[in-house]
Amino acid sequence: MNMKVAFQTISWGMWINKIEEVLNIIHKAGYQGVEFSQRPDALGVVDFAQLFELLQERNLVLVSIVGGTLKERIEFCDEPKVEYLYVEHWDLVNIPFAVERGFTVAFHPRMAAPRGHLVDILKLSEMYPDLKFIIDTAHMTILGDEPVRVIQTLAEEDKLIAVHLKDWTPDFGRSKYRFARGFTTLGGGYVNLDGVVKELKARHFKGWIVAELDNARVSPTASVYQNAEWLTHYRLMRASALTESFSEGEQTEKIEPYLGKLPCEAEARFREILMYAIKDSPETFYDCVAKAFSQVLNCKLITVSTYHSSEFAEFITLRACYPQHLPILPNVSNFRNTLSGIAIHRQAIYTHFDLNEAAPGEKYGYPDRKFSDPNLQKVLSLNSMITLPIFNSGNQNAVRLLVNLFPEQAGGIYSEEEWYRLGRAVTQAADSMIDGHCMSAFIKVNRLAGQCDRALEFLAGLVNLIKKVIRCEGVAIFCVNERGDRLELPDRLTTGTIWRKEHEKFYRKGEGITGSVWERSEIIISNPREDLEDHVGKSTEIVANQSQNVNIWVPFLDPKGNVIAVIRCRNKIMPPHIIAPSMFSSDDASLIDAIAQAAGPHIHILQGDEHRAKSLDKLMHEIRTPLVAIRGVADFLRRDDELRGSWKYDYLGDIWSWGELMQRLMLNANWFSYTLDSLKVQAKRTYLRAGIIAPAVKQVRMLLEEKDFPASNIRYSQFEQVPALYVDPNQFQQVMFNLLSNSIKHCYNDPYSFQVEINGEQSRGEYIIQFRDWGPGISHKMRERVFEERFRTKEAIRRNITGQGLGLWVVRQIVEAHDGRVEITQFRHPLEFSIYLPKYLSHMPPKSAY
Amino acid sequence: MTEVLLIDDEKLVMKYYRRALEKKGYRVRQLFDTDSALKYIRGKPEISIGILDIMMPPGDAYKNEDTEEGLKTGRLLYREFKEKLPDTPVIFLTNREKWDSIAREYNVRILKKLEYPPFDLADEVERIIEENKQN
Numbered sequence: 001m002n003m004k005v006a007f008q009t010i011s012w013g014m015w016i017n018k019i020e021e022v023l024n025i026i027h028k029a030g031y032q033g034v035e036f037s038q039r040p041d042a043l044g045v046v047d048f049a050q051l052f053e054l055l056q057e058r059n060l061v062l063v064s065i066v067g068g069t070l071k072e073r074i075e076f077c078d079e080p081k082v083e084y085l086y087v088e089h090w091d092l093v094n095i096p097f098a099v100e101r102g103f104t105v106a107f108h109p110r111m112a113a114p115r116g117h118l119v120d121i122l123k124l125s126e127m128y129p130d131l132k133f134i135i136d137t138a139h140m141t142i143l144g145d146e147p148v149r150v151i152q153t154l155a156e157e158d159k160l161i162a163v164h165l166k167d168w169t170p171d172f173g174r175s176k177y178r179f180a181r182g183f184t185t186l187g188g189g190y191v192n193l194d195g196v197v198k199e200l201k202a203r204h205f206k207g208w209i210v211a212e213l214d215n216a217r218v219s220p221t222a223s224v225y226q227n228a229e230w231l232t233h234y235r236l237m238r239a240s241a242l243t244e245s246f247s248e249g250e251q252t253e254k255i256e257p258y259l260g261k262l263p264c265e266a267e268a269r270f271r272e273i274l275m276y277a278i279k280d281s282p283e284t285f286y287d288c289v290a291k292a293f294s295q296v297l298n299c300k301l302i303t304v305s306t307y308h309s310s311e312f313a314e315f316i317t318l319r320a321c322y323p324q325h326l327p328i329l330p331n332v333s334n335f336r337n338t339l340s341g342i343a344i345h346r347q348a349i350y351t352h353f354d355l356n357e358a359a360p361g362e363k364y365g366y367p368d369r370k371f372s373d374p375n376l377q378k379v380l381s382l383n384s385m386i387t388l389p390i391f392n393s394g395n396q397n398a399v400r401l402l403v404n405l406f407p408e409q410a411g412g413i414y415s416e417e418e419w420y421r422l423g424r425a426v427t428q429a430a431d432s433m434i435d436g437h438c439m440s441a442f443i444k445v446n447r448l449a450g451q452c453d454r455a456l457e458f459l460a461g462l463v464n465l466i467k468k469v470i471r472c473e474g475v476a477i478f479c480v481n482e483r484g485d486r487l488e489l490p491d492r493l494t495t496g497t498i499w500r501k502e503h504e505k506f507y508r509k510g511e512g513i514t515g516s517v518w519e520r521s522e523i524i525i526s527n528p529r530e531d532l533e534d535h536v537g538k539s540t541e542i543v544a545n546q547s548q549n550v551n552i553w554v555p556f557l558d559p560k561g562n563v564i565a566v567i568r569c570r571n572k573i574m575p576p577h578i579i580a581p582s583m584f585s586s587d588d589a590s591l592i593d594a595i596a597q598a599a600g601p602h603i604h605i606l607q608g609d610e611h612r613a614k615s616l617d618k619l620m621h622e623i624r625t626p627l628v629a630i631r632g633v634a635d636f637l638r639r640d641d642e643l644r645g646s647w648k649y650d651y652l653g654d655i656w657s658w659g660e661l662m663q664r665l666m667l668n669a670n671w672f673s674y675t676l677d678s679l680k681v682q683a684k685r686t687y688l689r690a691g692i693i694a695p696a697v698k699q700v701r702m703l704l705e706e707k708d709f710p711a712s713n714i715r716y717s718q719f720e721q722v723p724a725l726y727v728d729p730n731q732f733q734q735v736m737f738n739l740l741s742n743s744i745k746h747c748y749n750d751p752y753s754f755q756v757e758i759n760g761e762q763s764r765g766e767y768i769i770q771f772r773d774w775g776p777g778i779s780h781k782m783r784e785r786v787f788e789e790r791f792r793t794k795e796a797i798r799r800n801i802t803g804q805g806l807g808l809w810v811v812r813q814i815v816e817a818h819d820g821r822v823e824i825t826q827f828r829h830p831l832e833f834s835i836y837l838p839k840y841l842s843h844m845p846p847k848s849a850y
Numbered sequence: 851m852t853e854v855l856l857i858d859d860e861k862l863v864m865k866y867y868r869r870a871l872e873k874k875g876y877r878v879r880q881l882f883d884t885d886s887a888l889k890y891i892r893g894k895p896e897i898s899i900g901i902l903d904i905m906m907p908p909g910d911a912y913k914n915e916d917t918e919e920g921l922k923t924g925r926l927l928y929r930e931f932k933e934k935l936p937d938t939p940v941i942f943l944t945n946r947e948k949w950d951s952i953a954r955e956y957n958v959r960i961l962k963k964l965e966y967p968p969f970d971l972a973d974e975v976e977r978i979i980e981e982n983k984q985n
Binding site: 503624625627629631634640 | 860862863866867869870873914915945946963964965967968969970
């Protein structure tokens with residue numbers, strides 16, 4: 001089946017130099033249409049008529065033009081001979097204008113921009129009934145909305161006009177500055193492209209399927225043909241007869257700007273400053289960017305700002321200026337009213353404004369836009385402004401930074417290609433800077449994970465790590481609970497968080513910003529100037545400056561992409577020499593996202609282990625109940641004088657002994673699911689012979705009887721040299737039980753060969769309990785291995801001896817918890833275990849005792 | 851006659867503990883659910899000792915509290931007990947392991963049923979009551 005398939009020209013970058021060659025390649029590869037990502041004035045054509053003619057000659061449909069503002073594109077197209085026009089979220093008010101002129105307008109939901117989720121799309125659809133939608137498979141996947149479901153929903157309502165086929169891997173995380181570098185060629189990522197193709201075919205989709213990728217590791221021409229191959233393989237396109245004739249010689253590469261009149265020395269200094277800056281912190285990096293631009297142009301002022309747009313607000317925030325310490329507005333929210341807003345919306349390499357004109361934005365179609373800081377203009381006598389948007393690597397339509405240059409003189413402005421080169425150098429330096437910090441954060445998280453056995457310990461370490469890496473006052477990590485219906489702070493995780501309602505210390509999905517981050521799986525940054533001023537959260541971290549109230553939320557994901565936790569940070573701390581306001585930025589988001597990406601799998605594993613331990617604990621609890629009942633009956637009958645009769649005694653004794661045996665076995669299993677609490681020693685002054693060894697011998701009675709081993713073959717001395725010691729009698733009975741049961745289990749089935757001797761003596765500084773066993777013994781190579789958790793000798797396995805390999809491991813845990821040590825002091829004839837206990841146990845409990 | 855208050859939802863198992871205590875000469879008030887236990891405690895009865903289970907269904911009284919599926923109910927009852935009967939000794943008797951952190955936090959003794967079968971518990975209760983009388 002052949003569907004309508006187009007190719008998007010973003011692979012060629014900001015300009016198309018030789019449009020005829022580009023169109024030839026797209027046509028030869030078998031596509032039916034073209035979507036131009038460039039601005040209308042960057043297509044290398046005189047006017048729309050010329051463009052349309054070139055397309056018609058090659059039987060290609062003009063699917064859309066993406067670059068520039070909606071008005072610019074309408075003006076260029078003149079007539080609605082284009083399938084649809086993109087509309088950005090800031091241009092939605094112009095939809096009626098476009099529709100009146102006969103154009104179809106379409107919205108492309110995307111990451112790191114407002115209204116990306118399906119739920120937002122549906123609301124938009126209600127507000128603007130004429131609006132259609134372009135669904136990008138990679139963007140929807142990253143946003144957590146399954147693309148097949150989105151396609152189904154929109155197609156049902158006849159709202160779907162195009163599908164952008166794109167693939168993605170989470171290797172670079174989900175933060176605004178880095179996620180786009182995860183875009184890959186079709187088939188190279190995690191997107192459910194099979195499902196999408198099936199759905200489109202099942203529906204006989206009449207809209208456009210567009211292949212596009214702006215950070216392909218291959219040339220644009222190779223990208224055209226690789227996508228064509230994939231589309232042909234999936235039978236979305238007919239195989240091109242000329243595919244095989246594609247050769248390297250037919251390529252049209254991305255434009256490489258010539259050097260132009262930019263002074264070599266100046267550019268060299270520019271690049272050098274950036275090169276050294278990539279090792280700095282993000283805050284200092286932007287200072288260096290401003291300084292670098294001062295090398296290439298004499299300016300009264302240079303400002304570097306970050307651009308941020310979210311569901312709640314859009315604003316640009318000052319990060320650096322040169323010279324420093326000038327009275328500049330730190331934030332410009334609602335910048336659409338300003339000249340900088342024009343520059344961002346135009347997506348041009350640079351925009352030049354004459355500030356002496358009454359309406360500097362008029363020549364770009366925005367006569368009402370004003371310079372954002374008139375006071376500053378007056379104070380510094382600013383005459384002109386050059387605004388350079390710095391685009392996101394891997395997603396060149398997305399603005400990342402804004403550099404505003406205010407030259408000393410009107411002349412000396414560089415060409416578009418030269419500005420492009422400088423801007424691109426900043427993008428690459430910014431990428432290197434943030435990558436370096438993210439990699440360092442990754443390593444720190446993995447190192448921390450290696451040091452932690454428990455999820456709580458790891459989370460506590462992460463809280464401290466995030467505070468240091470991001471430099472903020474408050475950090476809390478809310479985890480999805482076992483039932484999956486709440487976000488909670490783990491018990492005993494110290495975060496300084498206070499809750500407004502004592503009995504509601506959790507978030508439901510979608511509740512508050514924290515719950516919304518869980519629901520939508522997105523990063524949110526907020527600052528006090530937004531519409532959230534009236535928002536009173538359910539909880540907050542106690543910080544020094546309560547009024548500052550700037551926050552950032554980042555989700556943790558497990559390997560399957562499900563949110564397992566949400567991090568919230570409060571109050572950014574800026575270094576004293578930095579003039580920018582104390583606010584979280586997308587750089588902070590990238591760093592926390594990298595930490596979350598590294599930590600997510602570790603938390604998943606640690607919690608999994610603890611869940612298994614809890615499951616085992618539950619199982620144990622179930623077993624305990626009948627055991628308690630059996631012991632209860634037996635105890636009652638055993639000690640109730642009215643019921644006791646000699647004929648009952650043996651049965652009762654059996655019940656009692658089985659019960660004791662079951663208890664000892666279960667305690668071993670309990671140690672396996674141990675937490676730190678299990679190691680706590682409840683010490684009592686105990687005589688070893690009467691309080692530990694004698695009971696333990698009774699406890700193995702059933703094991704002895706099973707093998708017909710006489711209990712009298714277990715001999716123990718009077719322990720005259722060992723006084724009463726402060727030990728946990730229950731735990732030490734377990735030690736003896738394990739040693740005895742091992743002896744019984746491993747001894748040959750010969751009652752006469754079974755001999756055990758238990759003695760106690762003292763030497764300098766220590767009491768020694770010696771356990772001797774005349775069974776088969778142990779190889780000296782195993783002297784330490786036998787104490788390992790779950791270790792079983794080959795012999796034991798060969799002879800099918802029962803057990804989990806826990807006995808000696810438990811022995812060592814208990815002895816060490818009593819500040820002692822245990823070792824094998826002889827390997828056979830007899831095998832001898834020696835338990836050494838410190839002398840001070842005769843008058844005080846061990847250090848870890850409760 | 852000295853009264854022992856026994857609060858635990860496991861009826862079958864607890865009957866042996868009840869009988870052992872009665873054999874010891876105590877009158878036993880046995881309650882199996884949280885609501886009746888709370889009602890009784892709030893009446894400030896004259897008892898010599900309270901023996902509580904750690905994990906119990908929350909009942910109507912605590913249905914709006916976060917009891918972690920009953921894991922915290924015993925602790926909530928304990929607090930009520932200490933508030934209403936501050937001079938009466940109270941211990942936990944439980945089937946579960948790993949409660950040492952609770953014992954520390956609440957400064958309360960936790961006896962495990964596996965280690966204290968009925969008559970051993972009765973002996974321990976006798977000891978605690980005597981100790982309390984002397985204090």
